[in-house]
Amino acid sequence: MSDYGKIWMDNIKINGIKVYAYHGALEAERVLGQFFIIDVTMYLDxxxxxxxxxxNGTVHYGEAYELIEQxxxxxxxNLIEHLAGKVSMALFDRYDKILEMDVTVTKPSPPIDGHYEDVSITINRKREF
Incomplete structure (x- = not known):
């Protein structure tokens, strides 16, 4: 059986990108800042x-890391959902080899009273052809 025309779904993961930034809907978050943790899984052949x-047959994950951090x-x-969307759009724009991706943005210390480990969102995006 031939592999001609088959799309392989492999992946590259960049996990635990820890960046101090000033995102959030509350004024205090934008003044004081906090750490954000980003995990990205890029699906490609x-x-x-x-x-x-x-x-040339892959995505340079060092460059991808720098783009995400930037x-x-x-x-x-305001929203980590929007931040995740910005990350996915930039990666799709830079690397045409990426067919699909998951982007998780985690706030380890959001301003919520209570006992919990963290808060995170994950978006899944597919390239439109």
């Missing part, structure tokens, strides 16, 4: 890279 050992450090937004 890594068959060429796995066979040819060539960076976005999180940029202009504050």
């Amino acid at each position: 890594l068959r060429t890279a796995s066979e040819d050992d060539n960076l 976005i999180v450090k940029s202009e504050p937004v």
Whole structure:
């Protein structure tokens, strides 16, 4: 059986990107800031890279990390949902090899009274053809 035309769904994960930034709907969050933790899973076909050992067949995860960090450090937004959307759009714009991705943004210390570990959201986006 031929592999011609088959799309492989491999993935690259960048986990635990920890960035201090000033996002949030509350004024105190924008003044004091806090850490945000970003996890990204990029789904793509890594068959060429796995066979040819060539960076052109994959996503340079060092560059992707720098792009994610730059976005999180940029202009504050109210919602971590919006921040995750900005990350996904930028990665899709930069890397046409990415077919789908999951972006999780975690606030380890949101301003909520109570006992909990953290608050996070995850978005899943697919490239539209």
